[in-house]
Amino acid sequence: MTTFEALIKNRRSIRKYLDKAVETEKVDAILRTALMSPASKRANGWEFIVVNQRDTLVKLASCREFGSKFVADAPLAIVVAYDAEKSDVWYEDASIAAIIIQLAAADLELGSCWVQVHNRTYNETTTSEAYVRNALQIPDNKHVLCMITLGYKDEERKPYDEEKLAYDKIHYNQY
Numbered sequence: 001m002t003t004f005e006a007l008i009k010n011r012r013s014i015r016k017y018l019d020k021a022v023e024t025e026k027v028d029a030i031l032r033t034a035l036m037s038p039a040s041k042r043a044n045g046w047e048f049i050v051v052n053q054r055d056t057l058v059k060l061a062s063c064r065e066f067g068s069k070f071v072a073d074a075p076l077a078i079v080v081a082y083d084a085e086k087s088d089v090w091y092e093d094a095s096i097a098a099i100i101i102q103l104a105a106a107d108l109e110l111g112s113c114w115v116q117v118h119n120r121t122y123n124e125t126t127t128s129e130a131y132v133r134n135a136l137q138i139p140d141n142k143h144v145l146c147m148i149t150l151g152y153k154d155e156e157r158k159p160y161d162e163e164k165l166a167y168d169k170i171h172y173n174q175y
């Protein structure tokens with residue numbers, strides 16, 4: 001198995017982290033990798049907001065009705081935003097950058113978890129995007145796709161079982 005294949009097999013969403021800061025050098029390496037993410041027509045419309053202040057992480061943990069409470073206990077989160085005026089495929093470009101952040105973290109033996117923000121709600125009248133934009137003072141012309149939590153793992157998840165992969169989802173030449 002190649003190193004990349006092992007990385008993919010073993011990278012799992014981690015929601016429990018040790019109470020240990022992620023070294024600046026590792027954060028910088030992850031962000032450097034994110035800046036190399038492919039983007040349509042090299043528009044590079046993504047923006048990354050690193051959040052490592054506990055009070056701000058606690059505030060961000062409330063951005064959705066369900067499934068984001070663990071953000072409060074993460075050592076840091078990287079918010080992936082995008083200027084949609086730079087590309088009509090902003091969602092795809094930002095998604096690629098987000099998964100590259102996760103793969104770079106896994107390569108550095110850090111855990112991560114994608115927290116969807118786009119198309120989610122804070123409450124009946126406020127979107128999760130609006131909530132995060134307000135909390136982090138992100139300009140209104142930027143879309144917020146997600147947050148990626150990062151940290152040293154305080155849980156272990158089994159690698160993917162290749163015997164259980166859905167090979168029936170693979171087709172050649174036609175459906």
